[in-house]
Structures are given as structure tokens and as C-alpha cells.
Amino acid sequence: SMSADAYRRRHEITVSGGDVPAPFTSFEVAGFPSEILREVHNAGFPSPTPIQAQSWPITLQGRDIVAVAKTGSGKTLGYLIPGFIHLKNSRNDPRMGPTVLVLAPTRELATQIRDEAVKFGRSSRISCTCLYGGAPKGPQLRDLDRGVDVVVATPGRLNDILEMRRINLHQVSYLVLDEADRMLDMGFEPQIRKIVREVPARRQTLMFTATWPKEVRKIAADLLVKPIQVNIGNVD
Numbered sequence: 001s002m003s004a005d006a007y008r009r010r011h012e013i014t015v016s017g018g019d020v021p022a023p024f025t026s027f028e029v030a031g032f033p034s035e036i037l038r039e040v041h042n043a044g045f046p047s048p049t050p051i052q053a054q055s056w057p058i059t060l061q062g063r064d065i066v067a068v069a070k071t072g073s074g075k076t077l078g079y080l081i082p083g084f085i086h087l088k089n090s091r092n093d094p095r096m097g098p099t100v101l102v103l104a105p106t107r108e109l110a111t112q113i114r115d116e117a118v119k120f121g122r123s124s125r126i127s128c129t130c131l132y133g134g135a136p137k138g139p140q141l142r143d144l145d146r147g148v149d150v151v152v153a154t155p156g157r158l159n160d161i162l163e164m165r166r167i168n169l170h171q172v173s174y175l176v177l178d179e180a181d182r183m184l185d186m187g188f189e190p191q192i193r194k195i196v197r198e199v200p201a202r203r204q205t206l207m208f209t210a211t212w213p214k215e216v217r218k219i220a221a222d223l224l225v226k227p228i229q230v231n232i233g234n235v236d
């Protein structure tokens with residue numbers, strides 16, 4: 001099998017921030033639970049994408065991570081699969097609030113992430129709902145009242161629901177900021193910071209972004225603890 005360095009060179013992976021575990025060059029070496037492996041095989045995926053291969057072992061160690069990779073590189077399962085495993089270990093009661101929280105910039109992206117979570121989490125019996133603006137709050141609140149493991153939300157709508165005190169984030173221990181650069185471009189920084197204040201400090205935080213400008217670096221420095229950074233390709 002290829003060495004970690006050879007795999008990283010071949011796939012233009014650069015890493016920084018500490019002792020970085022070797023990439024999972026195949027699904028088999030990842031050691032995922034069988035119900036997750038089954039879903040991955042059902043999807044017909046031949047092997048992990050580079051961002052998945054390098055981020056999974058880091059995230060599964062419980063480390064915070066910044067992953068910089070362009071659109072279409074498979075980032076969603078990059079954070080969802082370790083999130084499912086985190087959930088399984090947490091043994092939280094979903095009626096007390098979600099354990100996994102994913103923030104995403106738009107309704108379209110949030111629903112895509114929810115669809116992926118439902119598809120790949122089904123055999124692990126993971127429940128998931130999506131909170132976004134431009135739609136009635138009623139059905140979203142009903143899902144929350146029933147209890148869900150995973151919430152995927154746009155910052156605006158989640159903040160509204162928080163202000164109504166209809167969601168409790170005190171069980172969240174796995175927080176994902178997806179498309180962080182776009183969320184900041186859209187002016188969501190104040191809402192993100194308010195939401196994060198409701199999440200316990202003792203958590204794992206993951207940030208995914210296509211670009212790495214100073215605004216994103218600043219919020220990463222504030223919200224993540226000693227992250228490992230993984231870049232795929234050239235990062236601007």
C-alpha cells in the first residue's frame with residue numbers, strides 16, 4: 001500500500017497543525033461500522049475522495065479540523081460519517097436536543113446535506129431535520145419537538161428558533177461549519193457567533209471551506225481549538 005506521504009503528494013494534500021494520522025486510502029481501512037460501509041457500497045463509491053481520506057482519521061480522533069477543498073470534493077460525507085460515529089458513541093436522548101449540528105449558508109445546500117444524512121444514516125437509525133428560512137416554521141418545530149439527532153440549519157432560521165426557545169443546543173458536541181467562507185460572505189457571522197454561544201465549549205468543531213481568506217481564518221481561530229488543517233490543491 002502507498003505510504004501516507006506518497007498518497008498526499010499524489011492527491012495534492014497538505015496538512016499542518018500537529019501529529020497528523022495517515023489517510024484512509026480505502027473504505028476498508030477506515031474501520032467504519034458495517035451499516036455505514038453498506039451504505040457507501042450501495043452508493044457505488046470506489047474509494048474515499050482525498051478530503052475524506054485525510055479528514056476522517058483526524059475527525060475520528062476527536063480533533064478539531066479545518067478542511068479547505070473545492071466544491072464537488074465529497075466534503076459532506078467527510079463530516080457526516082464521523083458525525084454518525086460520534087452520535088453512536090454519545091448515547092444522547094434526541095428529545096433533549098440534537099448532538100450533531102451542521103450550519104450551511106443556503107436552503108438549497110442545507111436540504112442537500114439533510115438528504116445525504118438521511119440516505120447514509122438510515123441504516124444507522126439516525127434522525128435528521130433541516131431548518132431554513134422562506135418556509136413555515138411549524139413543520140420544522142414539530143420535527144424538533146419529536147427529537148432529532150442531527151440538525152442541518154441556515155444560521156438565520158436557527159437563530160430565530162433559538163430566540164423562540166424552541167431548540168436546545170446544550171447537547172451539541174459535534175459542530176460543523178460548512179461553506180464557512182460563503183456563510184461569512186452572506187453576512188451570517190453575528191448569527192453564527194450567537195449560535196455557537198449556545199453550544200457547550202466542550203465539543204468537536206469542524207470547518208469546511210472552499211477558500212481561506214482572513215475573515216475565515218479569524219473565525220476559525222475563535223471557534224476551533226488546536227485544529228489540524230487539511231488543504232486539497234492550491235489554497236488562496
Ligand code: ADP
Pocket residue numbers: 045046047048049052069070071072073074075076077
Ligand atoms: P462538496 O461538499 O465538497 O462540494 P459533496 O459532498 O456535495 O461535495 O459531494 C459531491 C458528490 O460526490 C456527491 O454527489 C456525493 O454523493 C459524491 N461523493 C461523495 N463521496 C464520494 C466518493 N467517495 N466517491 C465518489 N463520489 C462521492
Ligand code: MG
Pocket residue numbers: 075076178
Ligand atoms: Mg458541500
